Each structure stands twice: as C-alpha cells, then as structure tokens.
Amino acid sequence: MSWIERKRPTRLERRIELPDYEATRGFLDQLAEVSEQQGIYPDTSFGRTYVNLTLYAEGEGEDLGEGVRRFALAVDRLLDAAP
Amino acid sequence: MSWIERKRPTRLERRIELPDYEATRGFLDQLAEVSEQQGIYPDTSFGRTYVNLTLYAEGEGEDLGEGVRRFALAVDRLLDAAP
Numbered sequence: 001m002s003w004i005e006r007k008r009p010t011r012l013e014r015r016i017e018l019p020d021y022e023a024t025r026g027f028l029d030q031l032a033e034v035s036e037q038q039g040i041y042p043d044t045s046f047g048r049t050y051v052n053l054t055l056y057a058e059g060e061g062e063d064l065g066e067g068v069r070r071f072a073l074a075v076d077r078l079l080d081a082a083p
Numbered sequence: 084m085s086w087i088e089r090k091r092p093t094r095l096e097r098r099i100e101l102p103d104y105e106a107t108r109g110f111l112d113q114l115a116e117v118s119e120q121q122g123i124y125p126d127t128s129f130g131r132t133y134v135n136l137t138l139y140a141e142g143e144g145e146d147l148g149e150g151v152r153r154f155a156l157a158v159d160r161l162l163d164a165a166p
Contacts, residue, residue, distance in 0.1 A: 021124060025115055032108055041104060041131035048124035 003055075003072050010057035010064060012072055016079065021048045023082075030078050040071045086138075086155050093140035093147060095155055099162065104131045106165075113161050123154045 003012040018024045024046060031051075035041050043054040055072060058065030086095040101107045107129060114134075118124050126137040138155060141148030 021118070028111070035104070035131075043128065043130050045126065045128040047126050048118075 002076075005064070007062065010062050012053075012055040012064060012068065014053050014072070014075065016051045016053070018049050018051065024049060024051060027051060027078070027082070031075065034071065034074045034078070038067065038071050038074065040067055042071070085159075088147070090145065093145050095136075095138040095147060095151060097136045097155070097158065099134045099136070101132050101134065107132060107134060110134060110161070110165070114158065117154065117157045117161070121150065121154050121157065123150055125154070 003014045005012055016027065018027060028044070028046065028051065031042075031044070031053075040055070043056070045052040053075065055064070055068045057063065058067055086097045088095055099110065101110060111127070111129065111134065114125075114127070114136075123138070126139070128135040136158065138147070138151045140146065141150055
C-alpha cells in the first residue's frame with residue numbers, strides 16, 4: 001500500500017493523482033461511500049486532479065487502530081479497481 | 084462575504100462549518116457544479132463537518148481576477164440558499 005505513516009500525531013497519509021476532474025469527483029464519491037459504511041472521515045484535500053488523505057489514529061498512542069487500517073485498505077481497493 | 088483575502092500568493096480563503104456529513108457532501112456536490120460551470124477548481128480541504136476553500140489569483144499580481152471573484156460570490160449564494 002502507498003500510505004506513509006507519520007508520528008506526532010500518529011497518522012497515515014496518501015496522495016492520489018487523477019487524470020481529470022471527473023475522475024477526482026468519481027473517486028471522492030466512492031470515498032464518501034466508504035466513509036459512510038465505516039464511520040471514518042479522513043481529512044481530505046483536493047484540487048482538480050489530486051486528492052490528499054490523512055487518517056488519524058483512533059486513540060492517543062502510536063497504534064493506528066483497526067478501523068483506520070481497514071479504511072486505508074478499502075481506499076487501496078478502490079484505486080486498484082479504477083480503470 | 085466571509086472570505087479572507089491573503090497575500091503572497093494573492094488568494095481568498097473561506098472556512099465553512101456544516102452540521103453533519105450529509106450536509107458536507109451536499110455542499111461539495113453543489114461546489115463541483117459551480118466548478119464545472121465556471122472552470123475554476125479551488126483547493127478544497129474537508130472533514131466530516133467542515134470545508135476550507137482557497138481560491139488563488141488567476142494572474143501573478145495582487146489582483147484576484149474576475150473569475151475568482153465570481154466564483155466566490157457563487158459560493159456565497161450557495162450558502163445563503165442552504166437551509
């Protein structure tokens with residue numbers, strides 16, 4: 001997976017490049033479905049052809065938590081499935 | 084309007100708080116329509132209940148440009164029309 005794990009606070013970050021605005025919108029729509037299914041809402045930054053995601057650890061410590069890892073894998077699957 | 088104008092580079096910023104994720108998604112969908120109509124794609128950051136927008140000046144100088152001002156007003160109208 002292409003996430004970068006960072007500390008203080010513990011988080012996962014991933015930058016996604018997309019070919020055009022339509023693809024960006026499509027990805028954001030799919031991401032919203034995953035958020036609603038899993039109850040996890042990443043900090044999301046986007047412009048016309050990129051999306052940056054930050055997933056913060058669920059607790060205070062250095063462990064990301066099961067939910068965050070599951071969300072990151074779901075995003076990876078979305079991107080693997082993209083044309 | 085509730086935009087803050089900043090310099091170096093010249094830009095407009097606005098933070099929008101929303102009551103829940105559904106409202107955030109609805110706003111982002113409306114914003115996408117304005118982007119497609121006007122061909123302007125702000126840098127957008129969002130989480131479950133907020134959206135931050137940054138509109139960069141179209142040229143190199145200190146003037147924001149007509150297009151950016153028109154986009155900002157369209158966003159204001161969206162928010163004024165929201166329930």
